[in-house]
Amino acid sequence: MKQKAQKIGxxxxxxxxxxxxxFGLTDVDAWARLGATSSAGVSVNDQxxxxxxxxxxxxxxxxxxxxxxxxxxxxxxxxxxRPAPQHPLHFIIGTQPNTDTISSVFWExxxxxxxxxxxxxxxxxxxxxRVVGLSFLYPPRLSITRKGDGSKxxxxxxxxxxxxxxxxxxxxSIPGWSLDGKNGxxxxxxxxxxxxxxxxxDEAAAGTFKRGLMPTVWFKYPEKLRPEQREDAREFxxxxxxxxVNSGRPVIMENGMEVGTIGINPKDAQMLESRAFGVEExxxxxxxxxxxxxxxxxxxxxxxxIEQQMIGFLVFTLGPWLKRxxxxxxxxxxxxxxxxxYYPKFAVEGLLRADSAARAAFYSVMVNxxxxxxxxxxxxxxxxxxxGNAAVLTVQTALAPxxxxxxxxxxxxxxxAMAAWLKDMMASTADT
Numbered sequence: 001m002k003q004k005a006q007k008i009g010x011x012x013x014x015x016x017x018x019x020x021x022x023f024g025l026t027d028v029d030a031w032a033r034l035g036a037t038s039s040a041g042v043s044v045n046d047q048x049x050x051x052x053x054x055x056x057x058x059x060x061x062x063x064x065x066x067x068x069x070x071x072x073x074x075x076x077x078x079x080x081x082r083p084a085p086q087h088p089l090h091f092i093i094g095t096q097p098n099t100d101t102i103s104s105v106f107w108e109x110x111x112x113x114x115x116x117x118x119x120x121x122x123x124x125x126x127x128x129x130r131v132v133g134l135s136f137l138y139p140p141r142l143s144i145t146r147k148g149d150g151s152k153x154x155x156x157x158x159x160x161x162x163x164x165x166x167x168x169x170x171x172x173s174i175p176g177w178s179l180d181g182k183n184g185x186x187x188x189x190x191x192x193x194x195x196x197x198x199x200x201x202d203e204a205a206a207g208t209f210k211r212g213l214m215p216t217v218w219f220k221y222p223e224k225l226r227p228e229q230r231e232d233a234r235e236f237x238x239x240x241x242x243x244x245v246n247s248g249r250p251v252i253m254e255n256g257m258e259v260g261t262i263g264i265n266p267k268d269a270q271m272l273e274s275r276a277f278g279v280e281e282x283x284x285x286x287x288x289x290x291x292x293x294x295x296x297x298x299x300x301x302x303x304x305x306i307e308q309q310m311i312g313f314l315v316f317t318l319g320p321w322l323k324r325x326x327x328x329x330x331x332x333x334x335x336x337x338x339x340x341x342y343y344p345k346f347a348v349e350g351l352l353r354a355d356s357a358a359r360a361a362f363y364s365v366m367v368n369x370x371x372x373x374x375x376x377x378x379x380x381x382x383x384x385x386x387x388g389n390a391a392v393l394t395v396q397t398a399l400a401p402x403x404x405x406x407x408x409x410x411x412x413x414x415x416x417a418m419a420a421w422l423k424d425m426m427a428s429t430a431d432t
Contacts, residue, residue, distance in 0.1 A: 044192045046116060046140070052198050054279045057293035058286035059115050066321060067108035070094065070347040076340075087342055089131065089333060097134040098125060109136045111321060114176040115286070118184030122172045123156075124333070131333055134172065174328045177320075191285055198278035287317045314348060322346045349380065370395040 050056050072094045075084040084090060097106045113120035117139055125133035141157040154166040176184030188195075225233060283290045289309045329344045349362070363380075366372040370393045375385040385391065 044188055044195045046188055049116070049188060049195050052195065052278075052282065054198070054282040054293055055195065055286075058283060058288045059112055061288060061292055062115060062286065062317065062321065063108040063111040066111050066318060066325075066346075067104040067106075069322075071103070071107070071344060072347075073342050074345050075342050084342055087338075089329070089342075089344070092131070092133060093329065093344060097136075099133075101136070106134065106136055107325075109138075110174065110325070113139055114174060114184060114321065114324075116187050118176045118178075118186045120174045120176075121154075122174075123166055124170045124172050126170060129335075137166075137171075172328070172332050174325060176324070187285070194278075194281050194285055198282060289313060318348075322348070367394065368396045 050059070073084040073087040073090040074081055075087070093103065095103050097103060110120040110122065113136075121137045121139070121142060123135040123137055124131050125135060137154075137156055143155045143157075145153045145155070147153055152168050154168060154171055155163055156166055157163050175182065178184050279293070280290055283293060289312070291309070292313065326344050326346065330339055334342060363372070363377045367374060367377060373393055374390040375387070378385055378390070
């Protein structure tokens with residue numbers, strides 16, 4: 001029985017390898033590329049899903065926001081935590097992953113792959129055992145096959161058409177939301193119903209405009225037409241009676257022709273309401289507030305409510321993705337010894353750059369409570385340090401206990417008297 005199971009496993013691996021080599025059909029992402037059919041009868045795949053404006057806006061919003069957040073390495077020291085620009089990964093993940101890509105574009109691609117496909121894969125550029133760069137692997141050009149011994153083979157097709165095999169040890173996989181703890185789930189597979197309904201609604205709306213905002217029309221003649229009469233009638237209906245370009249033009253019906261409609265009009269079909277609901281459904285799927293993608297029908301564009309939604313977007317939408325990337329860097333790009341000392345971190349304070357008032361209030365609270373020095377604030381603002389007292393932590397003492405006010409005043413008076421006495425002594429000594 002065991003030998004029979006092993007034989008079946010070898011046959012299965014061989015068949016999957018034969019299918020996967022040219023087509024990549026053993027990869028979960030590759031199956032997602034083939035698409036899924038929704039109940040609306042529309043095929044959903046990684047190409048047409050981005051034709052939905054809400055999907056495009058949500059994917060761009062999350063990926064571009066995360067791609068522009070400052071990211072760098074930090075280290076734990078005996079004196080606390082501090083940035084670690086001396087670490088080789090600091091420049092790679094924060095400025096330029098490879099010779100052809102900047103970090104913002106790189107992370108945009110990584111996050112988009114995680115959002116839409118469930119997994120992002122990159123190639124680790126190595127010199128010996130050290131990572132010297134990262135290269136994003138575009139999913140449509142990457143095929144993953146399972147060999148007979150159970151290992152995976154990653155075959156990547158370059159833009160030039162040349163194929164190469166990448167060792168599994170040099171593949172860096174970042175999963176999105178996962179059900180099995182290893183691989184992220186495909187949005188295309190699980191969201192086929194939502195996205196298919198939205199695609200079908202858009203197609204129906206486009207078809208309605210193409211037909212001049214009219215439902216399907218039938219034409220009836222009292223008698224059977226001869227072939228030449230049928231051609232004349234078809235030419236008349238197609239070129240002079242139907243279509244948006246002919247809307248509003250008078251039409252003369254001849255030979256007892258009758259006209260009727262099949263179906264319902266767009267208003268009765270609630271097409272506008274369906275399209276608006278589709279936007280809300282897609283935003284719910286990506287956990288993005290609808291107003292952030294331009295859907296402000298049921299929310300205001302001003303006020304404190306938007307500020308709270310912005311905080312919620314940072315905490316509940318961006319937070320999990322940021323944590324996944326940070327932990328994946330620690331797991332796959334750092335050595336076991338480095339993990340005890342170094343760690344990556346996104347600086348979410350970068351989101352405050354667009355709001356000078358909020359940024360100033362944040363800095364004021366941090367400085368007045370002794371959390372940041374003035375020089376640290378200047379560094380965040382890309383300004384040179386001042387040194388001296390600007391590098392010292394300070395706190396506000398206006399809220400001292402009432403019982404201490406008299407003591408503080410007496411101490412201050414004593415210090416002032418001592419300073420005056422010393423001044424007088426120095427002046428008299430100078431005179432003698």
